Amino acid sequence: MARRRIIAGNWKMNMTPTEAKALVETLKPLVNNPDVDVVYCVPAIDIVPVVEAVKGTNVEVGAENFYIEDKGAFTGEISAPMLLDAGVKYVIIGHSERREYFGETDEFLNKKVLKAFASGLTPILCCGESLELRERNAYKEWIGLQIKADLEGVTADQVKSMVIAYEPIWAIGTGKTATADQAQEVCALIRNTIAEMYDTDTAEAVRIQYGGSMNAGNAAELLSKPDIDGGLIGGAALKPDFGQIVNA
Ligand code: PEP
Secondary structure (H helix, E strand, O other): OOOOEEEEEEOOOOOOHHHHHHHHHHHHHHOOOOOEEEEEEEOHHHHHHHHHHOOOOOEEEEEOOOEOOOOOOOOOOOEHHHHHHHOOOEEEEOOHHHHHHOOOOHHHHHHHHHHHHHHOOEEEEEEOOOHHHHHOOOHHHHHHHHHHHHOOOOOHHHHHHOEEEEOOHHHOOOOOOOOHHHHHHHHHHHHHHHHHHOOHHHHHHOEEEEEOOOOOOOHHHHHOOOOOOEEEEOHHHHOOHHHHHHOO
8 A cells, every 4th residue: 555645844933924935836836736735833923813724725734733732821832723823733742942942842742742642733753863872873762762652542544534743853953864764764663653553554554754854855765665754844844945955
């Protein structure tokens, strides 16, 4: 069964609402590819204008974050029902920046994954190792532990519908990309972990992205690998290069 490609931009804290609308217009003719799922994951304040701006295109909108309660006294947070009402389909969970700067643990991320599914949002669950773990050759065990902890209590059907992004921390925003073979090795390991936890059907269905300094120059080689079904793109998602990645 062929898995449909998914290329998602993670815009991070970069675009004002005015800039976000302009970026959607710039990218519009460049990302128009019916064979690829294209997603813009944008900051909360950009969601409403970006949903409006992508109307009538092939682009879906994702959030970069959300909180696990539906409503209440959680100053500054945004809930799944708010995102859904605004037209959001995907949500990034477990990005290394949220793990590192905002103290999000696997236990909390597991709650987020469960909440996303219960609400009808599709998680893009990120995992990845630090340079230190890579150099100690401890990365495979680490990724396996992250996946198992973050997916506790998630059903096979839910896993089939989600997206997992392998993002080595040492490659994020550094210009240092994992080689296509390094990325393939870990994406295959993630798929094997899913097969062990669930079954081969589930492992064959889940879409796995690579993320970490993917750009117009290296995307085609990374995306040619059998277990890499797409990309999660930071820096290059803010430039016309994103169109080249979508079409790579
Ligand atoms: C990211 O933060 O998800 C990412 C992959 O960033 P970059 O492409 O800039 O390395």
